[in-house]
Amino acid sequence: MGKRGENIRKRTDGRWEARVVQGNPVLGKTSYKYLYGRSYQEAREKKKAFLSCRASPAARPPAAEDCGGEVLVRDMAEQWLASKKLMVKESTFACYATMIQKHILPELGKVPVNMVHSALLSEFLEKKKSSGRLHGGALSDKTVADMKSLLMQILRFAKAREALQTLLECPPIGNRQPDISVLTKQEQNQVEERVLKENTEFSLGVLLALYSGVRIGEVCALQWKDFDWQNGTVTIKKTISRITNTDEQAVFKTKVVIATPKTDCSVRTVPLPVSVFHYFMQHRRGDDCYVVTGTTKYMEPRVCLDRYKRLLRRAGVADHTFHTLRHTFATRCVENGVDIKSLSEIMGHSNVKITLQRYVHPSMDTKKAQINKLPCFNAGGQISGQAYAQGA
Numbered sequence: 001m002g003k004r005g006e007n008i009r010k011r012t013d014g015r016w017e018a019r020v021v022q023g024n025p026v027l028g029k030t031s032y033k034y035l036y037g038r039s040y041q042e043a044r045e046k047k048k049a050f051l052s053c054r055a056s057p058a059a060r061p062p063a064a065e066d067c068g069g070e071v072l073v074r075d076m077a078e079q080w081l082a083s084k085k086l087m088v089k090e091s092t093f094a095c096y097a098t099m100i101q102k103h104i105l106p107e108l109g110k111v112p113v114n115m116v117h118s119a120l121l122s123e124f125l126e127k128k129k130s131s132g133r134l135h136g137g138a139l140s141d142k143t144v145a146d147m148k149s150l151l152m153q154i155l156r157f158a159k160a161r162e163a164l165q166t167l168l169e170c171p172p173i174g175n176r177q178p179d180i181s182v183l184t185k186q187e188q189n190q191v192e193e194r195v196l197k198e199n200t201e202f203s204l205g206v207l208l209a210l211y212s213g214v215r216i217g218e219v220c221a222l223q224w225k226d227f228d229w230q231n232g233t234v235t236i237k238k239t240i241s242r243i244t245n246t247d248e249q250a251v252f253k254t255k256v257v258i259a260t261p262k263t264d265c266s267v268r269t270v271p272l273p274v275s276v277f278h279y280f281m282q283h284r285r286g287d288d289c290y291v292v293t294g295t296t297k298y299m300e301p302r303v304c305l306d307r308y309k310r311l312l313r314r315a316g317v318a319d320h321t322f323h324t325l326r327h328t329f330a331t332r333c334v335e336n337g338v339d340i341k342s343l344s345e346i347m348g349h350s351n352v353k354i355t356l357q358r359y360v361h362p363s364m365d366t367k368k369a370q371i372n373k374l375p376c377f378n379a380g381g382q383i384s385g386q387a388y389a390q391g392a
Contacts, residue, residue: 008043016043020050070112071163073154074105080157090257094243099147103128108151113158118168121151180358183328187317194315201294202307204283208234208291209325212270213347213359216301216322217241221258225287228269232277235269236261236348242300256300266348330359335366 007019018035035050037043077100085093107124108116129144139147148170158164183191188210195203205219214222217239226235238258245255261267272280285291290298308322326347333343344355 006044008040008047010040016040018043018047020047070114071158072109073111073113073116074109076113076158076161076163077104077109077154079161080154083157089259091241091243091259094246096150097246098244099150103147104151104154113155113164116155116168118170121148121168121170180327181320181324182331183317183320183324188328188332190315190317191312194311198311198314201283201285202292202299202304202311204280205292205304206308206311206325207276207279208272209322210329211273211276213326213329214270215239215261215326216304218261218266219292220290220299220301220304222291223287224285224289224291227280227284229281229284231271232274233269233271237267239266240298240300242302256298258298261348263348263350265345265350268345268348270346327359330355 009017011017016037016039018037020033020035033050035043035046037046081093081097081100084096088096107127108120111120125144125148128139128147129141130138152170155164155167159167191206192210195207205222208214208222209216209219212234214236218236220240221238222234222236226237227233228235237260239261240256240258242254242256245253285294286296288296290296292299292304305322309319312318312320330343330347333346334340340352340355344352347355347359349355
């Protein structure tokens with residue numbers, strides 16, 4: 001008898017039938033192939049052999065549609081995606097699949113690969129920048145840049161498979177620097193006062209983000225066993241995220257995954273300020289308990305974000321993203337003289353350039369303090385730098 005979920009059944013005529021998904025269900029092209037055998041074992045072996053052969057992208061020639069024998073972008077996107085399944089993290093694969101399904105295929109899927117030129121790509125990307133969201137609205141510059149990178153990977157894949165004759169030049173995309181918010185010192189004080197007043201497990205997660213710069217998924221995945229009580233550090237080695245479910249047998253469209261952080265550099269050991277570490281020691285739970293819940297059950301990021309925004313309202317602070325805490329941590333470190341190399345490693349960045357460009361936002365007070373390090377000019381009754389700094 002076939003196993004549950006195996007898609008092998010015994011037919012009324014006595015034969016065994018194995019059903020195999022054809023195409024890529026993630027891309028909305030689900031169809032089925034049926035394999036038959038005189039026994040369950042024979043049908044199972046035929047299915048296994050079929051899947052094994054299909055798993056190797058090199059074993060399959062590019063598909064051609066009724067378009068003069070031309071290979072379509074849809075065909076190459078499907079094959080490229082299949083080639084990436086075992087090469088990248090599950091969350092990355094789901095991101096690729098979603099971007100292809102929602103953005104690339106509706107616009108470019110039926111275009112022959114050899115008809116894709118720079119002007120067409122530029123028009124496509126500019127359209128996404130202005131109205132790329134499902135219900136209208138612009139996509140972020142980063143999302144459009146990621147889409148461009150994905151498209152170029154697909155085209156390079158097509159070139160390697162000899163489905164594309166000439167690899168076109170990548171069209172330039174203007175990138176605006178995103179507006180980054182940082183808590184003012186007053187807002188940070190209000191948040192910390194509220195955290196200490198409520199004194200809950202969730203409050204620990206907010207406090208940790210303010211004093212270590214950990215991301216929301218990393219906060220949710222943190223367990224008490226990740227703390228080193230002898231050395232006053234915490235090791236970040238997991239993250240929680242909700243991703244699109246690419247399994248054709250799945251009941252739900254999305255699922256929660258616990259995996260390693262986004263990059264190798266994101267796996268890191270972070271020292272905590274002594275006062276903060278002592279506060280965590282007072283709230284310590286069992287090793288397998290999650291920090292933000294106090295139990296062995298995790299909290300997923302979207303729930304964490306909702307609770308964080310409610311905490312901000314109770315603290316009387318304007319709405320901010322959870323990532324604002326990470327930017328705030330980096331900014332306070334620079335204001336207090338933490339060297340950039342140390343900060344970059346604490347943040348889990350691959351180089352200091354990322355830290356400086358994206359996460360350091362000096363306040364006006366810091367800028368004034370720095371500019372007033374210049375020699376004072378007091379000739380002819382002009383106001384001195386020191387007096388200016390004091391608000392004279």
